[in-house]
Amino acid sequence: MSYRIPLIKPFINDRVKELVDEVLDSGFLTEGPVTRQFEESVASYIGVPHAIAFTSCTTGIETALRVAGIGAGDEVIVPDYTYPATANAVKIVGAVPVIVDVDPQTLLMDYDKMEEAVSANTKAVIPVSLFGNPLDFDRLMMAKERYGLLIIEDAACALGSSFKGRKTGGWSDMTVFSFHPRKFITTGEGGMVTTQNAQWAEAMHQYKHFGMGKSVGREEMLFQDTGTNYKMSNLLAAVGLAQMEKIDDLLNERMLLAENYRKLLHGNQKIRIPETTGNGMHSYQSFAVFVPDRDRVMRQMRAEGIEVQIGTYALHQHPAFQQRGVRLRGQYPGSIRAWEETLVLPMFHSMTSAGQTEVVQKLTLCVE
The missing domain is CATH 3.40.640.10 (Type I PLP-dependent aspartate aminotransferase-like (Major domain))
Structure with a gap:
């Protein structure tokens, strides 16, 4: 698609x-x-x-x-x-x-x-x-x-x-x-x-x-x-x-895009941004947010022509990691929350501020 x-x-x-x-x-x-x-x-x-x-x-x-x-x-x-x-x-x-x-x-x-x-x-x-x-x-x-x-x-x-x-x-x-x-x-x-x-x-x-x-x-x-x-x-x-040869320019562009997303999402109580490690600089390969009812929101955003994606997977939920030879340690509340709520938003070098604004506007409507 x-x-x-x-x-x-x-x-x-x-x-x-x-x-x-x-x-x-x-x-x-x-x-x-x-x-x-x-x-x-x-x-x-x-x-x-x-x-x-x-x-x-x-x-x-x-x-x-x-x-x-x-x-x-x-x-x-x-x-x-x-x-x-x-x-x-x-x-x-x-x-x-x-x-x-x-x-x-x-x-x-x-x-x-x-x-x-x-x-x-x-x-x-x-x-x-x-x-x-x-x-x-x-x-x-x-x-x-x-x-x-x-x-x-x-x-x-x-x-x-x-x-x-x-x-x-x-x-x-x-x-x-x-x-x-x-x-x-x-x-x-x-x-x-x-x-x-x-x-x-x-x-x-x-x-x-x-x-x-x-x-x-x-x-x-x-x-x-x-x-x-x-x-x-x-x-x-x-x-x-x-x-x-262009990595510094590309990285700087990602920093600006990430900062703009942060400004656009500021004050939204339903859409939250994961924390960055203290003393760390995030490269924002992916710009992730926490949203309620993530799968529904993802379907609606895609129907609007905006490609969003899950974050990644909670391994303990998959048969490959429920077999012998894998050691599971207790419960996974952090991972389950991440799996259920994390959504990755579009971010690429030629993305415009208007494009980001549209993404956030559509996302805000989807979570309300």
Whole structure:
């Protein structure tokens, strides 16, 4: 279905087309020098030494877990309110996802519940910087030190966000980003892992290249270990590379759009905005609100030609996470509230103030 006001539009300018044409003309379509440039661009922007491109955020999380040595018998704590990929990656490597509730105000992992879930088998936590809301690394670093946990951040939506002035991607042991089309920096499909750890970076590079190690010449390649093909092509990387050249402008536009939504929604007692982490800068990959009777409101907004969407999923409600091999922790009031009330509004680089005003006017009518 085509909407008058879509949820998001990818940023495709002449520079994107120019770099894609260059790759097509080169005939070198698989992963190569353009992918390297894209990785370097992301690493430089965040301020870390290593960025490794992947086919998706999901395969990036899976590989991060593997190079950290996490597998059968290990437990990894994940939030209940997230896309299933977060917990699926844990299951794929043979570890046990331990699912905890989220804070009903920020929609991020409840850090108290996270600490209560730590056991002798807990090796890592995968907190999710949902919608671009940064994590509270004061709390996470205390837990890391207290329990010896690895922090592998699912930052699918959080490129451009920061905590205490330090960008997301520079805090965690490993941080994994998504470049899905709903992200404001997109490659169509794709992901990226950032880390300070050179050994992990090399292991990830090796794993996504079939286990192939470094060599002096092409005929001397050695396959050091089991691996697979999680490479990002030059073609996709070209799209991301061109967009990274404009990331500050795109991010500033999102800040202005978010501030305008806040002004338009100010004083509305039925439509509330989730809280941003203290000392954090939200990148507003998605602008989410809490509304009553969310599913009805969503249907009515879509009927008006305005594309709105649910936030994400409450994992404990789904059969895939009610099976053996998954540990559910108590009740999930925060996640249930998030699932039932969260609605994501349209936001894209070319959106006008008039378009935002129409979205809020229609939404206000729908909730009354």
